[in-house]
Amino acid sequence: MKWRKGAVVATAALAAAGLLAGCGSSGSDSDSAAGGKVDLSYWLWDANQQPGYQRCAEAFTAANPNISVTVKQYGWDDYWSSITTGLVSGTAPDVFTNHASYFPTFVEKHQIQPIDDEVKSENVDLAAYQKGLPELWVGTDGKRYGLPKDNGVVGLYVNDGLLKDAGKSAADLADLTWNPSDGGTFEKLIAHLTVDKAGKRGGEAGFNKGEVAVYGLGLNGAGDGAGESIWAQYALSNGWDYYSGEAAKPHFNYDDPKFQDTLTWFKGLSDKGFMPSLKIATSGVGMQQTYGAGKYAMTTDGVWSAKSYFELKDVKTTVAPLPTGPTGRQSTANSLGDAVTATTKHPAEAKKLLVFLGSKECQTIIGQAGVVLPAMTSATEDAKATFQKSGIDIAPFLAPTTHTTPVVPQWADAMAIFQPAMQAFLNGQAGADSFTKVNEQINALYQ
Known part of the structure; x- marks a missing residue:
């Protein structure tokens, strides 16, 4: 959607x-x-x-x-x-x-x-x-x-059946941790939920990353420079922020090692076979439909999609908080x-x-x-009650500290630079350090 x-x-x-x-x-x-x-x-x-x-x-x-x-x-x-x-x-x-x-x-x-x-x-x-x-x-x-x-905040959608098949429960989702070095307990769970066509899990010997039946984490395309619900929650929880200065004349931080280390980890999930490559993720139906077909065990997506996830016919879903990174549990917020x-x-x-x-x-x-x-905060309880009637607990969406996505002049021009670079990176055509040059080009727009 x-x-x-x-x-x-x-x-x-x-x-x-x-x-x-x-x-x-x-x-x-x-x-x-x-x-x-x-x-x-x-x-x-x-x-x-x-x-x-x-x-x-x-x-x-x-x-x-x-x-x-x-x-x-x-x-x-x-x-x-x-x-x-x-x-x-x-x-x-x-x-x-x-x-x-x-x-x-x-x-x-x-x-x-x-x-x-x-x-x-x-x-x-x-x-x-x-x-x-x-x-x-x-x-x-x-x-x-x-x-x-x-209030557009992000959470973790998990396929209950695949979670149970992996010997895990909702309790295992409550306190996940993440870091850019080894991915923490979050990456361990992603690996364990990944299954190849021979039934081997991502953390087991003999796992075939070229023949994956179920990916532990879904991918919703390359996204833009906000990375909303795709990679932003990890970079933000690594102590990074989009830009410094005023919105009228921002200085973007895509050259920050905290951002580039996060992207290196993120792409590493695809390299290990735990998350689909960009080519695979964008070659068929969308992320939510692929999740509904049982091919993604987890996805990161916004609260705005909750009703659609819970209306999927063949999947029972649990919502969990995003993992806690080095600087806490963080999410984008948009409106x-x-x-x-x-x-x-x-x-x-x-x-x-x-x-x-x-x-x-x-x-x-x-x-x-x-x-x-x-x-409006006064209407949050009304929303909670209505979602709960449909079996949806939206409390996990409210757990993170939030950062608003960029609303700046010349965003389209900046994204004309950023988006091809992100696609090239996820396709393995450039390294994370390529965003240093990208950052220079974007910041030149605001000189």
Whole structure:
């Protein structure tokens, strides 16, 4: 499911849309305000979240009878192309779900509107959200363009049946440790859960890494420079951080030995046959589907995927905390947010809707829907209770210390440098030290 991926598939199209503030019109009918009635359009890409936000839209209209809201859902790729085309053609929505990877570009191109005045007039308490999430939606100009909607943290999904077959239990997952030298007890478990086609486990003599039936750990592609749910949790727990300095002019740290040592260990899992190579991982169906087919014993993935994992027909799943590294148990944190288009004909009403979608009332509705973990702390218990009804304990997702993923200018340009390098590294075409040069090239963007 692509609703959280940090890939920059739409960035070129976004850039091509150009400076569009004040151009065209929104999807709302300019005559809809006649008689004081306004119809706003709201777009999102996650089908699983649509019912919850439909209920939020209905609650908003109940409180504001003169404003109706039409909610429309698109698939991930169609969503961004429709947003981009809409900004050019005048068919963009009034409000849409935004992604942190695209946010700086929208701000730079003046395609979305700041909401500071509405936040102030509505007395929005930014301290009510999980720490660090509200800051994601402040531009380098110091203006606020959105409010956090969810809390995207990462955990360990484990196939109960394969765990039991290996003579292990949920108790063996609680206190896993990791380090870049030998992988700690985490790598030992990954090895033990790996089984070749002859039935040999990864830690046993005679294990054939070229004929693996079950990999101990799945791989969800190369990822981007955030490494969200792929390698970031290990690098962060090794004392590394993405960059130093201000977001407006970051100095990235991909040349740090702590980062490069982590990557060397990570690729080593594939070299040993405990995790699929990048070629194998990306040659068939996605990671979650491969896990559901019983070919991955464990995966690292976000809380946003929990419902999908637990709905898999042939697998019973346990959620476990991420392993504890040299500097503790760490996870990325991310959050989606909504945005008001610069082309809306109803900016006051659109901003009012945006603030409501980030309010306690809507956050509670989303928490009770049990699809994602809300960004507002008061709604976390609602989410816990709903997930628990489906047999999902989300407490392990809340165990790590969190680090927000980068939201910086020119992220697309930086990733045009980083992503091919990561693919080359995982494919064995370059060593981890190649990221020293990559880091120089990326930091040159911010000189």
